[in-house]
Amino acid sequence: MRGxxxxxxxxxxxxxxxxxxxxxxxxxxAGALTMFKPELDRWVSPPVQQLPWVEExxxxxLVEKAIAEHPQAANSFTLHxxxxxxxxxxxxxxxxxxxxxxxxxxxxxxxxxxxxxRQHEPSQLAxxxxxxxxxxxxxxxxxxxxxxxxxxxxxxxxxxALLSGVILLLPSLVKDFLLLRRQKTSKRFWxxxxxxxxxxxxxxxxxxxxxxxxxxFHDQIYDGLEALVYQGEPAFARAEADPDAPVFNxxxxxxxTQMAPVITKLSANFQxxxxxxxxxxxxxxxxxxxxxxxxxxxxxxxxGFVSLQPYTGEVLDKDYLPGYEDGWLDMVIAVFALHFGxxxxxxxxxxxxxxxxxxxxxxxxxxxxWIESRRRKQREAGQVVEQQKNARxxxxxxVGVCWGSVAGVALAMxxxxxxxxxxxxxxxxxLWVYYLVFLSALAWAFIxxxxxxxxxxxxxxxxxxxxxxxxxxxAWLIGPPHWWHAGLAxxxxxxxxxxxxxxxxxxKMHRRARCGPQDSVWAYAERPVATELPxxxxxxxxxxx
Amino acid sequence: MARRERIQPHWWSKSLAGVLLGFVLAxxxxxxxxxxxxxxxxxxxxxxxxMWISALIWMVLFACVYLFSTGLKAWLWLGGAxxxxxxxxxxxxxxxxxxx
Numbered sequence: 174m175r176g177x178x179x180x181x182x183x184x185x186x187x188x189x190x191x192x193x194x195x196x197x198x199x200x201x202x203a204g205a206l207t208m209f210k211p212e213l214d215r216w217v218s219p220p221v222q223q224l225p226w227v228e229e230x231x232x233x234x235l236v237e238k239a240i241a242e243h244p245q246a247a248n249s250f251t252l253h254x255x256x257x258x259x260x261x262x263x264x265x266x267x268x269x270x271x272x273x274x275x276x277x278x279x280x281x282x283x284x285x286x287x288x289x290x291r292q293h294e295p296s297q298l299a300x301x302x303x304x305x306x307x308x309x310x311x312x313x314x315x316x317x318x319x320x321x322x323x324x325x326x327x328x329x330x331x332x333x334a335l336l337s338g339v340i341l342l343l344p345s346l347v348k349d350f351l352l353l354r355r356q357k358t359s360k361r362f363w364x365x366x367x368x369x370x371x372x373x374x375x376x377x378x379x380x381x382x383x384x385x386x387x388x389x390f391h392d393q394i395y396d397g398l399e400a401l402v403y404q405g406e407p408a409f410a411r412a413e414a415d416p417d418a419p420v421f422n423x424x425x426x427x428x429x430t431q432m433a434p435v436i437t438k439l440s441a442n443f444q445x446x447x448x449x450x451x452x453x454x455x456x457x458x459x460x461x462x463x464x465x466x467x468x469x470x471x472x473x474x475x476x477g478f479v480s481l482q483p484y485t486g487e488v489l490d491k492d493y494l495p496g497y498e499d500g501w502l503d504m505v506i507a508v509f510a511l512h513f514g515x516x517x518x519x520x521x522x523x524x525x526x527x528x529x530x531x532x533x534x535x536x537x538x539x540x541x542x543w544i545e546s547r548r549r550k551q552r553e554a555g556q557v558v559e560q561q562k563n564a565r566x567x568x569x570x571x572v573g574v575c576w577g578s579v580a581g582v583a584l585a586m587x588x589x590x591x592x593x594x595x596x597x598x599x600x601x602x603x604l605w606v607y608y609l610v611f612l613s614a615l616a617w618a619f620i621x622x623x624x625x626x627x628x629x630x631x632x633x634x635x636x637x638x639x640x641x642x643x644x645x646x647x648a649w650l651i652g653p654p655h656w657w658h659a660g661l662a663x664x665x666x667x668x669x670x671x672x673x674x675x676x677x678x679x680x681k682m683h684r685r686a687r688c689g690p691q692d693s694v695w696a697y698a699e700r701p702v703a704t705e706l707p708x709x710x711x712x713x714x715x716x717x718x
Numbered sequence: 719m720a721r722r723e724r725i726q727p728h729w730w731s732k733s734l735a736g737v738l739l740g741f742v743l744a745x746x747x748x749x750x751x752x753x754x755x756x757x758x759x760x761x762x763x764x765x766x767x768x769m770w771i772s773a774l775i776w777m778v779l780f781a782c783v784y785l786f787s788t789g790l791k792a793w794l795w796l797g798g799a800x801x802x803x804x805x806x807x808x809x810x811x812x813x814x815x816x817x818x
Contacts, residue, residue: 177724177725178725178785180725181725181727181784181785182784184727185784329777329780332777332778332780332781333777333780333781335781336778336781336782337781382777383770383773383774383777386773386776386777387769387770387773390773391769391773394745394769394772394773395765395769397741397745397772398745398748398749398752398765398768398769398772401745401749402745402748402749402752402753402768402807403752403759403765404811492762492763501757501761501762501763501764501766501767502762502763502766502767504767504770505763505766505767505770508770
């Protein structure tokens with residue numbers, strides 16, 4: 174490999190990493206958590222008082238009564254077919270008000286066929302995690318959240334960082350691959366780990382960079398394609414509404430079981446999950462039936478769809494029905510599914526959880542390597558070396574942003590659980606707790622410097638994760654109004670595991686800061702070292718990666 | 719092969735060429751694929767595939783633009799390629815008016 178190509182792409186790798194690394198850390202870490210959104214929401218929310226379930230024969234009556242009493246529901250409502258812990262009522266709808274806020278409603282029938290309606294406030298914890306995943310916590314909202322555009326641009330650079338990383342590795346790839354040199358120096362170890370994880374998960378990272386650019390800029394690309402390639406034809410033409418189309422009587426609406434034979438004819442393994450009806454009193458009524466088919470990848474997040482006319486059962490759109498996608502759509506859906514991990518069930522959810530965390534590790538280790546390569550070495554005992562200011566600032570920013578966001582999410586979870594149990598407004602608590610913890614941690618890392626900051630914030634992370642376990646334990650001991658879901662023990666187990674990992678990291682950081690080489694931003698105070706370096710710690714060699 | 723020149727940094731001009739001409743060229747290549755590739759212009763849902771693929775081409779072009787030895791060369795090569803691809807695309811559009 175020519176030296177100038179390596180040099181050019183090394184600069185690019187460094188700069189793209191510096192610009193995007195920390196934001197990508199938050200996105201990947203939060204993205205790992207999004208794999209378990211429903212579980213997180215159930216963990217923080219009180220157990221739902223499910224409205225009584227309504228058997229198929231009375232479903233039609235429920236819809237009729239609900240629309241009669243709440244005409245706004247006719248515009249868009251959903252019937253839930255599968256009865257499980259996560260579904261609170263057989264029927265639900267959402268009303269959007271003019272200021273873009275929404276209210277959610279649940280409905281059922283009691284034993285005497287009287288309508289029961291309840292307003293419902295979904296937990297916002299999953300929303301917080303999702304927002305962090307999409308925007309890295311950058312506030313503001315236009316057509317998309319502003320952070321989505323920022324992350325789109327970051328991922329454009331991230332694609333460049335990936336290519337440049339591969340170019341840099343090529344010369345030593347065969348020789349060094351899968352080699353983790355623990356013994357040499359800590360820098361060598363971090364570099365080897367950065368490389369081996371980067372190369373093994375490269376396809377995943379390429380896919381993520383590509384999909385995020387598309388998620389952010391698809392409107393602009395579609396506009397370009399429509400105007401220039403398709404000569405002004407709209408890409409997604411909507412069928413004209415036929416003003417003479419008959420309007421149906423809602424009593425004649427087909428219920429999911431009545432439509433099941435039509436769908437079974439198309440796809441034998443399709444399990445109907447829910448049916449969302451739209452405009453049932455207008456002249457373009459439709460029903461979108463969501464369901465899963467374990468044999469196929471689905472678009473997002475976990476269901477395939479088929480649309481029917483809800484009075485006649487005519488199939489309107491089966492493009493998204495698993496197995497019916499045409500060749501082009503099949504490829505597009507595969508890319509969506511590969512981003513969301515919406516295939517392969519729980520195994521793939523855990524695999525994606527690990528991929529997300531390993532991605533976060535790559536960005537964190539990348540920053541550490543940058544800082545380490547700017548380290549000014551102590552040439553002889555007793556010499557005072559002052560580290561570069563930008564390396565110190567970068568070190569503070571890295572530990573503040575990365576571990577601050579982790580501590581923020583963990584504390585939002587445990588505090589949110591207590592707030593909901595005491596009847597408070599947990600939904601506004603999540604955002605407050607997260608940003609308060611995140612910004613304080615960031616400020617603390619700059620005030621105390623990177624060494625102290627890292628130890629303190631890692632201790633905070635360990636305690637925050639431990640507080641998740643202790644909150645659950647306390648809730649179990651106290652009993653109602655606190656609650657503990659036996660089925661979600663894996664939340665506590667994972668939190669405990671990470672609590673131990675963070676504690677271990679904090680201890681190692683502390684040891685290094687006190688006894689490790691003092692010519693480092695990770696030492697507590699840069700002071701002259703009177704004696705030889707402690708035994709067992711070799712001075713870092715000056716070799717470049 | 720011509721004599722190899724050392725790569726000059728020229729960060730700004732190369733980056734701009736990658737973002738702007740990269741986009742133009744990516745849309746042009748995708749356009750040729752849309753008109754002449756399998757299924758023709760109006761294949762169901764092909765536009766979705768085309769949108770995805772143009773983003774990928776754009777990113778690859780952007781990532782490779784720093785291999786040019788100078789910013790000027792990046793502009794000339796990407797500009798020339800854009801003109802060539804777009805001439806082909808416009809000719810295709812005129813010849814196959816309305817799509818196959």
